[in-house]
């Protein structure tokens with residue numbers, strides 16, 4: 354049916370439509386409810402009290418050279434591939450990560466709540482700091498590897514004060530219905546989504562810092 358040049362507010366075809374991602378408070382029941390809709394939600398207030406310390410620690414560790422170029426794939430198929438992903442990372446169980454390990458404990462408590470409220474067999478959490486230099490990106494991908502379903506949920510917390518839309522660096526999540534949603538990597542924002550959803554990191558004008566975590570089941 355023709356729309357005669359006015360905007361009905363309803364897209365006839367969802368392909369490439371941008372959609373707002375659901376928001377949730379930090380408790381696991383609210384997060385589970387929000388995830389049951391589209392499979393992704395922005396979580397308010399989960400790590401506001403730790404955000405400044407995490408932002409400072411990630412920059413310090415990056416300046417000290419503690420982060421390693423991230424890899425694509427697993428085992429023998431792992432390789433550095435700057436075109437696919439340009440970030441460097443440090444796992445939070447490293448003794449150098451003081452604020453990082455506090456966040457890891459908080460995410461482990463959240464995992465217990467989500468195991469109950471989502472009835473998912475979450476067994477463990479792994480998390481790393483990530484640094485994307487200006488211009489770096491991460492091409493469209495899924496966090497659940499083809500040969501293993503061990504990553505159930507992905508979570509990313511952002512560590513960039515005063516970030517603006519024209520600085521770029523959005524996380525773009527692609528939903529099953531063809532719509533997509535963007536998240537700006539602003540300090541204190543965090544997002545959780547099903548690891549099977551495709552997503553990408555758009556290039557940024559500035560250095561971009563984050564913590565990425567995965568809620569896993571046993572392999």
Ligand SMILES: O=C(O)CCC(=O)C(=O)O
Pocket residue numbers: 483491496509523524552553554563565
């Ligand atoms: O930093 C982000 O927004 C997402 C990072 C990501 O997709 C990943 O590390 O797998």
Ligand SMILES: [Fe+2]
Pocket residue numbers: 494495496507552
């Ligand atoms: Fe990812």
